[in-house]
Amino acid sequence: MSQLSSMERVLLTLQGKETDRVPVCCLTVGVTRQATGVSFPAFSQDSDAAAEAMLYANRMVGDDILFGFTDLSVEAADFGQKMIYPENTTAHPDYDDSLIKGPEDYEKLETFKAASGKRMGTYLDVCSKLQKKAGTTVPVLGFVYGPLGVLGMMRGMERLYMDLLEHPDQVKIGLEIVTEVLVDFVKEQFGRGVAGVCVDTLPASRSGVAPDAWEAFEGVYTEKIADAIRESGILLAHHGCGYSPYFKEVKRWVNPAVFSFGDLAEDCKDFGELKSVYGKDATLMGYVPTELLYAGTPQEVIAECIRQIGLLGQDGRFILAPTCEYPPNATLENARAMVTAAEYYNDFRARV
């Protein structure tokens, strides 16, 4: 089969068709700064700087999806959460000054238009720029952080988790308000031409809350965001990086076309079962450990990628990707190693 463009490769894979090779999405975020030398604060706050870094890294690495994501604080910052933009690591909220200081503050959150938010607006500009410069050949994947996660950024995750048990009704009022803004945010992303949007429901795993709590406190709300993405006619992807992710519940409420995951589904005994249960009508995207990408040699990374492609790559519907964001301070070499593994799969398989 002749060489396909990334767009063609990804589209065929999503349809469960054979392609020249398994597509790769390296989830390179903060690490892309290395390509252009831009700082962490500029990466989060300057759309030209972020888009340029992402484009360079994509060209250097040769992966197949431009993952438009800067950090998990974009949405919370626009609700008014005070932020810290450190020089040497990813931006984060100022947890000493949380916007939601007590259960009574959830209802004080106010809705607004996503495009009018400073950080969401900047993010939307990143989407436009990526789309304009590369979007016809490389699919651009937008991003939205799930409602419970966004609240966690404004309350502190730990306090939010305790509020779920002690003040559930107040939390739900907050979730309603946040969800309204997030629905608008994904519609705006569609307006910028992205090929799809990835929803990250971080608490939907054993690293988060119990499955029934996830359904009640995030599933119900995420469904509205998922519907808005689907109605726009673009790809709906889902990401969760915790241990034992709740595929079953995520499928029930979000039903994504792509599951980006970091660990085996809670209800599957092995990856063969994962492929047969969830990989038949949706595409699986994973799951090269970020630890390996940080500490391993390219040879070790390639060996793991070959193993995973062998395990999950048959009949399309598999995109090789890390378990979560590519480690921001690793080198880009192992991202390139992931693409190399996909390109030379048959070659390497004969040797491994």
Added chain:
Amino acid sequence: MQSVLSKFKEAIDSRNRAALTEMLPLVMEENDLGEIFSHGVYPVLNNAREEFQNRRLGIPELLLSLDLVSTVLKAVSKDVEIPKRNRHIVLGVIEGDTHDMGKNIIRDLYRGYGFEVTDLGKNVRVSQFVDAAVSVNADIVGISTMMSTTLDRLGEVIQLLKEKIPGVKVIVGGAFINQKIADGLKADAYAEDAATLIETTDGLLA
């Protein structure tokens, strides 16, 4: 009739803050500290750790249980010395990292099991770890990180601690760490999670 002590235990077990607040003064009046701990706090902590490991308990439930145990510890330690192991642990999340849920669970467990803990919080500078460990003469320094951006600094702290306080033990943990990374950093121990923490720590101090 149900004893005050069993009502107290039930209040923590069912994570009922209001009931606990009501029972706390009563149980302190009727029971000595040994009883409160051996029949109240420890069974709850052991149970919570086991339930967490068996996935019958989620992180929010574990956090709340530990928060309630902390409330008990604060209340009783106002008046009396709580059962101590006479071991001091300095704990923190290394600079550049704000993931602190895991560290907080570890802190509350250590305190619940009678260790003295100095919690430096998150985003803690190398020098803060060393200064705190020197000033309290720590037996153990526990360092948490969930990220890779922080590993260089983690290595730096461990090296400095070993230079400044011969004999101090360093235990590390967090999602990004595994035994191999911990060995590479020259840490004395690594604990995967709350379930194995106390045993690993006891092993380190033996």
